Amino acid sequence: MGANDASNIFGTAVGTKMLRFSVAALIASIFITLGSVISGQNTADTLNTLGSINALPAAFAVSLSSALAVFLMLKSGISVSISQAIVGGIVGWNLYTDNPTDMTALTKICSSWVICPIISGIIAVCLYLGLKKLLHYNKMHILWQDWIVRIGMILTTALGGYALGANNMANVVGVFIDSCIFTPIKLGNFYTLSSVQVLFLLGGIAASVGVFTYSKRAIKNVGKNLLAFSPIVAWIVILSQSLVLIMFSSSSFAAFLTSLHLPPLPAVPVSSTQAVLGAIVGIGLAKGGKGIKWNLVLKLMSGWVTSPLIALVLSYITLSFMENVFRQTIIIP
């Protein structure tokens, strides 16, 4: 997460030399950690509705098989997300332990995979067309545009980092919540971090290490996708992705949608890479639809089905190994 997903957020800014790597990495790390600790639990709650894994060995097995599923899919060239694999992993645990799967939660989560890139695309198109009109009427000097995009990229790196921490950290540490062994930490007299928040803090720190150690290399891959665009378009893509991640993590945004009699967006971990791709396709369509590689989009959609299925099978097998070979507890009744 710290290496790949974080590089989606600030990779373009660094790749286009708009921001220095050290500045971008520092901002992203701080905000990923803040996002995880402050808002990370919302999405984890939804995952726990699907299945509360209460034994540490089982949580480890599910986590490992989800990561393996993602690794296998990436090897075959399909961009998938741990967000999807983890769902397959949890359902695998449900099946292995004869725990009933909450179908409403499952439907909610699966629909979010489809809705996420669509919403990201819609936001990107609105921002793109709005900004294009604004620049046409405003006639701003190219140097000032550069200045504003630079500041925009700093702010988006912060927003994107927070959004990533808030939305995606549940993928990394969510399955460990019910088997959490941490004790609450008092921060002076003002605030106490709950044990789950401490778990999320640990996740945030781990992601920050990933940002500083591996993301520089991952930026080269981001370059292939995003550096072909102008910095303004790249900024729109990252902003859309960040806004979508916030929408799928925020309970107050869900309440706002309900107040407008609209269906609320569930607080679930969604894929930041797919949000980026949704935004790119959206802008591609707004530009006339030329140059969009539809076979890549279809490959991406196939990942929605195959990655949770592979994770489910792997999770079932790993849990069986854990219980029968290593004699570990898989469920605490």
Place this chain on the structure above:
Amino acid sequence: MFNLKISLFARTRELEHLIDRQHDKIIEMAMMFKDAIDIYLKEKRSESYRQTSKKIKTIEQESDRIRRDIERRLYEQNLIPDMRGSILQLVENLDKVVNLFDEVAHKFYIERPDIPEKYHNQLKKLVREVSDCAENMAISSRAFFRDLVTLRDYSKKVYLLEHQSDKTSAQLRNDVFDSDLELAQKIQINTFVEEVADIADLAEDCIDALLIFAIKREI
């Protein structure tokens, strides 16, 4: 952090002024060149022509200084990284036009060509078209930084003026070679006419590159 932002703001404003001044120099040069040729045709290498030629040299030197300053600032301050290469090339191209104006004016001063009066109007027409072409190129290039629609409008004018100047220079050279002048004089006038017309060709080349940069600039 606040100081950093303020200084970035001030540096951006300074660079914006420099780029504007570079364009002002081309317009200034085009006007001065028109005056210089008028004076030359009237008075040949007079004191007045020498003064005008000196002013042209000063504009050329200032333009060189501004170009170097823009290039240095763009790299040192790491501004507009995605368009920096294009802007550097654009600034170089603008400076080449200014240099060519200076070269031609200086050549008139050194070689003192004898241009019979019957060709004066045609040559003045050519100089007017070439200078207008360079002026419109400067307006177009200035618009590149702010407004791509204006850039396209003025680019069209540059193409039309360049085409017109080609026709005028061809007619003038044809008339010169049809005349009873000495071959050496014919060749000398022909060379001068070609060099004046080259300014419009160079302005056209700048616009060709500029339109490519504009495609890169579109969001």
